[in-house]
Amino acid sequence: MSLISSDVVPSQIAQLPWRVLLLVIAIGLFGLVVLYSAASGHIDPWASSQGKRFVVFLAMAIILSRIPESFWALSALPMYAVTLLMLIVVELLGAVAGGSQRWLDLGFIRLQPSELMKPVIVLAMARFYEMLPAGEIRRFGAVWPGIVLVGLPAALVMLQPDLGTALMITAGGITVMFLAGIPLRLFIGGALGLAVSVPIVVNYVLHDYQRNRVLVFLDPESDPLGTGYHISQSKIAIGSGGWFGKGFLQGTQSHLDYLPEGHTDFALATMMEEWGLMGGIFLIVAFGLLIKWGIGVSVRATSRFARLTAAALSATIFYYVAINMAMVMGLAPVVGVPLPLISFGGTAQMTFMICLGILMSIDRQNRRVTRW
Structure with missing residues (x-):
C-alpha cells in the first residue's frame, strides 16, 4: 500500500511501494555513513561514488518496477542464454584483476556477468518449472534440466575463480527447485552426497587460498597473522564495539x-x-522487513512464475545478508560475499536493485489484479 495519495501526485509515483523504498533508502544512507567513517571522515573515495551509484541503481529499480510481469516470464530463458554466453566470453577474453578473471571491459563500464546471473538464474528456473506440467514435477525429468541450468553457470564462475558467487547462483537455483515441489528425498540425498564429496572438493577442486580459508574457519587460531588475519581482526572489531559501539x-x-x-x-x-x-x-531488522515484504509479494502473486520468482529473489537477498554476516563473525568461511548497500562496490548493489525492481514489478501486477 502506498503512503502517498494519487490526488496529490501522479498515480505512477503514488502507486510505488514507498514503505519499501524508504526502508531501502534508510539502509543505503546508513551504508554511506559507514563508508564515510571507513575513510576516516572523508566522503572520498568511497562514500561519494557509492552514493552516486545508489541513486542511479535506485532509479533503475523503479524503472524495472514498471515492466509487466509477463515480460520477465517471456524473456527469462533468453536472458539466461545471453548471460551464460557472457560468462563463456569472460573465460576467453575477460579482464583480469586481483588474480581473478571476472569482468568484461566494455570501455565505459566493467561488467561482471556472474552478478547478473544471480537474479537471472531465478527467473530461468521459475520459468522452466512454470512450463513443466504439474504431473511431471516429482519425476526425474523435472530434476536433471534444473541441475544443468544451475550447474553450467556455477561451474563457469568457479573457473574465474569466485566461490562466493558460485554458491549464491547455486543457492538461488536450488531454492526455486525446492519451492517448485521437487521431492524432499532428493535434497536429502544431494546433501549427503555433498557431505561425502567435501574432502575431495577441498583437496582437489578449490584453489589454495580457498582451501586455506576453509581450514582457518575450522581452526581460527592456526594462522592468526596469515590467512586467519582478516577474521581475527573482524572479531576484535565487533567485540570491542560492545552494545552501543x-x-x-x-x-x-x-x-x-x-x-x-x-x-x-x-x-x-x-x-x-x-x-x-x-x-x-x-540492519538485521531492516533487511528482515525487506525480506518479509518480498515473501508477502510471493504469497499474493497470482501466477506460479511470479510466486517462485518473488520467493527465490527474497531468498537471494537473505543469502547475501546471512552469508556476509556469518562470514564477518567467523561463523562461515570467508567467501567474498558483500553486504548489499553497506559494502563498497557497484556489483552487489546493482544485483540487489535488480532483485528489488523485479519484486516491485510483481507486486505492482498483484495490486492491479486485486483492484480489478
Missing part, C-alpha cells in the same frame, strides 16, 4: 588499518565497532 568516527581497527577490507566485505565489522550491537540489530 565506540562512537561515530571513533573506531580503531579500521582507522588504524588493522582491519583489511573494512569498506568492502568486512564493512559490517567497521560499522559494529562504532555502532555496536544496536547497529547490527538495526
Whole structure:
C-alpha cells in the first residue's frame, strides 16, 4: 500500500511501494555513513561514488518496477542464454584483476556477468518449472534440466575463480527447485552426497587460498597473522564495539588499518565497532522487513512464475545478508560475499536493485489484479 495519495501526485509515483523504498533508502544512507567513517571522515573515495551509484541503481529499480510481469516470464530463458554466453566470453577474453578473471571491459563500464546471473538464474528456473506440467514435477525429468541450468553457470564462475558467487547462483537455483515441489528425498540425498564429496572438493577442486580459508574457519587460531588475519581482526572489531559501539568516527581497527577490507566485505565489522550491537540489530531488522515484504509479494502473486520468482529473489537477498554476516563473525568461511548497500562496490548493489525492481514489478501486477 502506498503512503502517498494519487490526488496529490501522479498515480505512477503514488502507486510505488514507498514503505519499501524508504526502508531501502534508510539502509543505503546508513551504508554511506559507514563508508564515510571507513575513510576516516572523508566522503572520498568511497562514500561519494557509492552514493552516486545508489541513486542511479535506485532509479533503475523503479524503472524495472514498471515492466509487466509477463515480460520477465517471456524473456527469462533468453536472458539466461545471453548471460551464460557472457560468462563463456569472460573465460576467453575477460579482464583480469586481483588474480581473478571476472569482468568484461566494455570501455565505459566493467561488467561482471556472474552478478547478473544471480537474479537471472531465478527467473530461468521459475520459468522452466512454470512450463513443466504439474504431473511431471516429482519425476526425474523435472530434476536433471534444473541441475544443468544451475550447474553450467556455477561451474563457469568457479573457473574465474569466485566461490562466493558460485554458491549464491547455486543457492538461488536450488531454492526455486525446492519451492517448485521437487521431492524432499532428493535434497536429502544431494546433501549427503555433498557431505561425502567435501574432502575431495577441498583437496582437489578449490584453489589454495580457498582451501586455506576453509581450514582457518575450522581452526581460527592456526594462522592468526596469515590467512586467519582478516577474521581475527573482524572479531576484535565487533567485540570491542560492545552494545552501543565506540562512537561515530571513533573506531580503531579500521582507522588504524588493522582491519583489511573494512569498506568492502568486512564493512559490517567497521560499522559494529562504532555502532555496536544496536547497529547490527538495526540492519538485521531492516533487511528482515525487506525480506518479509518480498515473501508477502510471493504469497499474493497470482501466477506460479511470479510466486517462485518473488520467493527465490527474497531468498537471494537473505543469502547475501546471512552469508556476509556469518562470514564477518567467523561463523562461515570467508567467501567474498558483500553486504548489499553497506559494502563498497557497484556489483552487489546493482544485483540487489535488480532483485528489488523485479519484486516491485510483481507486486505492482498483484495490486492491479486485486483492484480489478
